[in-house]
Amino acid sequence: MARVLIIGGGIVGLSSAYYLHKAGHQVTVVDKGDMTDSCSYGNAGMIVPSHFIPLATPGMVTQGIRWMFNSKSPFYVRPSLNPELIAWGLKFLKKANAGHVEKAALPLTELSLLSKKLYQDLSKEPGFDFDLVNKGILMFYKTEKAGEEEAHMAEKGRALGLDMQVLTPADCTKLQPNLELDVLGAVHYRCDAHLSPNKLMVALIKFLKKAGVNLLANKEVTKIETSGGKISRVLSLNEEFTADEYIIAGGSWSPAIGKLLGIKILLMPGKGYSFNLINEESVMQIPALLAEARVAITPMNGGLRYGGTMELDKINSRINMNRVKGIVESVPKYFPGLKPVVPAEKDIWFGFRPSSADGLPYIGRSNKYNNLIIATGHGMMGLSLGAATGLLVSEIISDTPTAIAIDAFAPDRA
Numbered sequence: 001m002a003r004v005l006i007i008g009g010g011i012v013g014l015s016s017a018y019y020l021h022k023a024g025h026q027v028t029v030v031d032k033g034d035m036t037d038s039c040s041y042g043n044a045g046m047i048v049p050s051h052f053i054p055l056a057t058p059g060m061v062t063q064g065i066r067w068m069f070n071s072k073s074p075f076y077v078r079p080s081l082n083p084e085l086i087a088w089g090l091k092f093l094k095k096a097n098a099g100h101v102e103k104a105a106l107p108l109t110e111l112s113l114l115s116k117k118l119y120q121d122l123s124k125e126p127g128f129d130f131d132l133v134n135k136g137i138l139m140f141y142k143t144e145k146a147g148e149e150e151a152h153m154a155e156k157g158r159a160l161g162l163d164m165q166v167l168t169p170a171d172c173t174k175l176q177p178n179l180e181l182d183v184l185g186a187v188h189y190r191c192d193a194h195l196s197p198n199k200l201m202v203a204l205i206k207f208l209k210k211a212g213v214n215l216l217a218n219k220e221v222t223k224i225e226t227s228g229g230k231i232s233r234v235l236s237l238n239e240e241f242t243a244d245e246y247i248i249a250g251g252s253w254s255p256a257i258g259k260l261l262g263i264k265i266l267l268m269p270g271k272g273y274s275f276n277l278i279n280e281e282s283v284m285q286i287p288a289l290l291a292e293a294r295v296a297i298t299p300m301n302g303g304l305r306y307g308g309t310m311e312l313d314k315i316n317s318r319i320n321m322n323r324v325k326g327i328v329e330s331v332p333k334y335f336p337g338l339k340p341v342v343p344a345e346k347d348i349w350f351g352f353r354p355s356s357a358d359g360l361p362y363i364g365r366s367n368k369y370n371n372l373i374i375a376t377g378h379g380m381m382g383l384s385l386g387a388a389t390g391l392l393v394s395e396i397i398s399d400t401p402t403a404i405a406i407d408a409f410a411p412d413r414a
């Protein structure tokens with residue numbers, strides 16, 4: 001049994017706490033906030049084995065440059081001489097090639113499928129009602145080009161054993177008769193699922209508290225001390241914490257935590273927005289992704305949650321209304337009957353996706369400090385991959401064979 005200190009109480013930190021506790025370890029989680037509104041709450045709730053292609057693809061480079069000149073586009077990089085952004089950009093460009101996409105597909109698929117299975121198991125545990133629905137996700141497209149890309153993706157997905165089916169608009173209407181469509185078609189990612197992230201986070205916190213896991217809110221880690229190649233203690237203002245094993249699960253703040261130890265964790269915060277509209281769930285029962293607009297719509301808590309945009313910039317609390325309008329305006333182009341209104345600023349949620357440059361998460365021991373594990377960098381899939389990451393972290397600490405191979409996620413990879 002090890003004493004474990006987890007820095008960060010988002011989905012990755014709490015899932016790690018859950019599986020570590022189950023394996024018999026003594027766990028403490030410290031968070032700089034109150035653990036009620038991290039990136040793990042307002043996201044689109046999609047569980048996505050279908051997303052076996054990392055963000056860094058050859059097509060993304062040219063598309064990203066085009067998008068940068070449109071204020072309502074779904075992707076934006078604020079040009080800056082920030083050395084982290086430059087290092088991130090160079091690695092992104094290095095990895096945006098077919099070879100990397102090919103190499104990443106299997107590890108990502110294995111991680112996703114493991115996570116989906118774990119959420120299915122978790123949803124059967126008492127107290128874990130988080131509205132897990134296994135109806136898949138529909139990726140709608142309006143253009144021939146996107147249709148071709150999606151059909152190609154579906155073929156690759158099927159080769160990996162994923163259940164994906166190309167649908168005509170008539171097929172889509174059979175699945176959701178109340179949803180008016182103006183699309184060329186869709187791919188039904190039948191391997192996917194969705195859930196309510198807010199309910200999942202609340203259930204995890206409730207379980208962990210009851211189980212005696214120490215969840216400490218409003219404790220920002222500001223200093224980490226080391227000796228003999230190990231972390232010796234972690235400080236938050238005047239309090240100190242000691243443990244046998246330490247985990248960095250600080251989401252987009254992980255690079256700043258790494259800096260306290262002199263280690264580089266290369267990721268950028270990818271800001272995204274979401275908002276909820278009530279009383280619309282009867283229109284849509286299967287979550288939708290809008291291929292060209294990069295918008296996600298998920299039935300949740302009796303309404304629909306709309307989410308999108310990826311702004312790579314320093315962490316800040318500005319809401320860019322133009323990009324929120326971009327999300328709103330894209331919806332009726334696919335679904336003429338669905339006309340969300342631009343929400344008031346106070347009703348817009350935003351979060352920072354911890355985005356690694358190569359699109360793969362970091363899960364594993366640091367090669368600099370031998371009692372440190374890094375678990376972050378899940379980008380747009382952190383909810384989806386949270387449970388599996390937690391299990392892997394617990395297996396690493398328990399020194400048992402991991403459920404899947406984790407070499408591709410090594411934190412110190414090139």
Ligand SMILES: Cc1cc2nc3c(=O)[nH]c(=O)nc-3n(C[C@H](O)[C@H](O)[C@H](O)COP(=O)(O)OP(=O)(O)OC[C@H]3O[C@@H](n4cnc5c(N)ncnc54)[C@H](O)[C@@H]3O)c2cc1C
Nearest residue numbers: 008010011012032040043044046221251272381382383384
């Ligand atoms: C609009 C949007 C839609 C999304 N949709 C999906 C989706 O459908 N499916 C999916 O899988 N993913 C989705 N994501 C991505 C997903 O939400 C994230 O990848 C995931 O929440 C990251 O979890 P995390 O635990 O790594 O980080 P976080 O949830 O950000 O948690 C990190 C925690 O660390 C704490 N922390 C930071 N620094 C310190 C410190 N110094 N000391 C102590 N604590 C610290 C923070 O307070 C925070 O609570 C979406 C994201 C956005 C923005």
